[in-house]
Amino acid sequence: MTITLKPVAPFTARVDLSGITPALLSALSRRDAEYVQVPHGGRRVGLGDLFFIENAGGDGPLVIEIGDDRLDGVGAGLGAGEIIVDGPVGAFAGMGMSGGVIRIAGNAGDYLGAEMSGGRIELARDAGARAGAAGSGSRRGMSGGVIRIHGSAGPRLAERQRGGLVVVAGDAGEGLATDMIAGTAAVEGSVGPLAGRGMKRGTLLVRNAPELPAGFVDTGRHDLIALRLMARRVKDLAHLLKDATAARRIVGDTLMGGQGEVLVLG
Amino acid sequence: MIINGVEIRDSFAEAFPMVGTRLIITADTPEWAMIAARTTTGFATSVIGCGCEAGVEREIPAGQTPDGRPGVSILIFAMDFGSLKKVVPLRLGQCILTCPTTACYAGMEEGKRVPLARTIRYFADGHQISKKIGSKRFWRLPVMEGEFVCDDDTGSVEGVGGGNFLILARTREAALRAAEVAVKAMGTVEGNILPFPGGVVRSGSKVGSKYKGLFASTNHAYCPTLYGTVESALTPEVGSVMEIVIDGVSFDSVAESTRVGIKAVCELGAESGIVAIDAGNYGGNLGPFHFKLREIMAEDAKLAEVRP
Numbered sequence: 001m002t003i004t005l006k007p008v009a010p011f012t013a014r015v016d017l018s019g020i021t022p023a024l025l026s027a028l029s030r031r032d033a034e035y036v037q038v039p040h041g042g043r044r045v046g047l048g049d050l051f052f053i054e055n056a057g058g059d060g061p062l063v064i065e066i067g068d069d070r071l072d073g074v075g076a077g078l079g080a081g082e083i084i085v086d087g088p089v090g091a092f093a094g095m096g097m098s099g100g101v102i103r104i105a106g107n108a109g110d111y112l113g114a115e116m117s118g119g120r121i122e123l124a125r126d127a128g129a130r131a132g133a134a135g136s137g138s139r140r141g142m143s144g145g146v147i148r149i150h151g152s153a154g155p156r157l158a159e160r161q162r163g164g165l166v167v168v169a170g171d172a173g174e175g176l177a178t179d180m181i182a183g184t185a186a187v188e189g190s191v192g193p194l195a196g197r198g199m200k201r202g203t204l205l206v207r208n209a210p211e212l213p214a215g216f217v218d219t220g221r222h223d224l225i226a227l228r229l230m231a232r233r234v235k236d237l238a239h240l241l242k243d244a245t246a247a248r249r250i251v252g253d254t255l256m257g258g259q260g261e262v263l264v265l266g
Numbered sequence: 267m268i269i270n271g272v273e274i275r276d277s278f279a280e281a282f283p284m285v286g287t288r289l290i291i292t293a294d295t296p297e298w299a300m301i302a303a304r305t306t307t308g309f310a311t312s313v314i315g316c317g318c319e320a321g322v323e324r325e326i327p328a329g330q331t332p333d334g335r336p337g338v339s340i341l342i343f344a345m346d347f348g349s350l351k352k353v354v355p356l357r358l359g360q361c362i363l364t365c366p367t368t369a370c371y372a373g374m375e376e377g378k379r380v381p382l383a384r385t386i387r388y389f390a391d392g393h394q395i396s397k398k399i400g401s402k403r404f405w406r407l408p409v410m411e412g413e414f415v416c417d418d419d420t421g422s423v424e425g426v427g428g429g430n431f432l433i434l435a436r437t438r439e440a441a442l443r444a445a446e447v448a449v450k451a452m453g454t455v456e457g458n459i460l461p462f463p464g465g466v467v468r469s470g471s472k473v474g475s476k477y478k479g480l481f482a483s484t485n486h487a488y489c490p491t492l493y494g495t496v497e498s499a500l501t502p503e504v505g506s507v508m509e510i511v512i513d514g515v516s517f518d519s520v521a522e523s524t525r526v527g528i529k530a531v532c533e534l535g536a537e538s539g540i541v542a543i544d545a546g547n548y549g550g551n552l553g554p555f556h557f558k559l560r561e562i563m564a565e566d567a568k569l570a571e572v573r574p
Contacts, residue, residue, distance in 0.1 A: 144398075165399050184397065203397070225369050225415045226397070226406050228333040234399050259393070 013041025271536025288373030321459030440539025
């Protein structure tokens with residue numbers, strides 16, 4: 001049965017829902033769930049002070065009925081199960097998650113899916129800065145799983161990404177894939193300036209050639225079987241790669257000894 | 267048991283456990299996919315001398331392969347998993363990597379993992395590119411022609427090797443024709459390969475020899491030119507014997523392939539020169555899998571009887 005969190009009133013401060021997962025709430029009674037302490041502004045309050053909790057102890061997905069951009073850390077650390085948010089979320093949604101699914105009907109703040117290692121995030125609208133990136137002070141960004149952004153992404157998307165897949169249906173802001181270590185980021189719309197600086201490995205899939213740093217070398221247009229394979233095997237890339245058989249391969253950031261690639265489909 | 271004038275002898279094929287895997291090879295054209303498949307499965311008739319047994323399982327139309335190009339699936343069997351892990355990357359590296367336009371994919375998800383590009387990626391000398399999306403990893407190796415795309419590994423299966431039947435005919439021509447018809451029919455059964463040339467063995471063997479150190483030697487009991495001089499399994503009218511050997515992913519698939527093959531031979535009938543169907547075994551003490559011809563053909567025999 002679906003576990004539901006419904007805000008009691010509009011939040012007066014930022015709330016950190018890190019670690020509030022379906023697995024946690026399915027193991028608790030409603031009374032116990034209400035006493036789970038969550039950071040709220042500068043102090044900690046019971047989950048029951050912020051939300052009406054329905055069906056705690058249920059085994060279904062966790063639904064947050066009214067989203068809010070002050071709800072941080074939604075699904076952070078998720079290992080399994082599903083979280084559905086009917087509205088926007090704040091920063092750090094899905095940060096460090098290793099499995100399960102997070103579906104967000106609105107926008108997301110910064111660090112969406114940062115350092116995640118598995119699972120899937122479906123964002124219906126726009127993401128803030130550093131989605132799929134490394135957290136503040138960390139050296140490595142997301143290493144596995146999928147972030148699907150149906151709107152646009154802010155600056156520094158996939159910064160230091162080292163695995164997994166990020167797909168953006170809209171545009172990506174400046175500094176896309178800065179210092180990317182590995183993995184794949186695909187952007188269907190336009191790409192902001194300074195993309196790919198410091199890329200070591202990894203792949204950027206784009207429709208049109210973005211403005212790239214001087215360390216990128218154009219190897220020309222090539223027939224790539226891998227595009228056909230990914231179009232069929234990876235459902236999230238099917239739309240972008242549909243019927244694509246060739247791409248311009250721009251390799252970099254060679255000034256940093258990198259062997260990453262930007263594949264330009266158009 | 268007699269079907270359409272062809273005697274089904276009360277015998278059985280004795281088969282052994284083998285470990286196998288499936289690869290899917292694609293290429294720009296069906297012809298090049300088949301060239302790669304035939305090359306990879308070449309010199310792989312018998313584990314006795316080749317280290318593995320391999321063959322083409324079926325052609326796969328474009329659109330049904332992982333990259334949407336025309337493909338061929340092949341099966342490779344070895345006596346144990348350690349041997350399989352050695353022979354598969356060797357053949358992949360020498361025969362598929364080198365073949366123009368090809369790519370190679372896992373044809374099995376289950377079972378212990380057999381390395382593919384995980385081994386041969388080093389050919390790219392540091393320029394190899396890995397992609398892992400979900401749980402599947404594949405590699406792109408820059409080559410002079412463009413890029414070779416290959417899955418990281420493939421699964422494996424504990425299968426059956428050495429299923430067989432013998433076609434006893436009046437002439438060499440009749441035996442070969444029947445064997446060809448059987449091979450064609452058996453190609454429709456998935457999960458099996460016929461590892462010998464064109465699917466047919468003309469030199470079936472027995473275990474051991476009068477010569478020290480020789481594991482196998484000619485199956486003299488079925489050699490028509492020795493009839494009368496040795497203890498023969500033949501009758502005077504038999505002028506030639508052809509064997510079909512089957513390796514498959516399971517007992518049932520080999521049994522079905524055997525049934526389809528024998529049925530096709532029986533449909534030619536005694537008037538086309540077929541005398542009997544027999545099978546090769548070692549007395550039943552060596553291989554754990556026994557394919558009893560009369561059990562396998564029981565249903566077909568009943569149907570043949572009611573047919574006018």
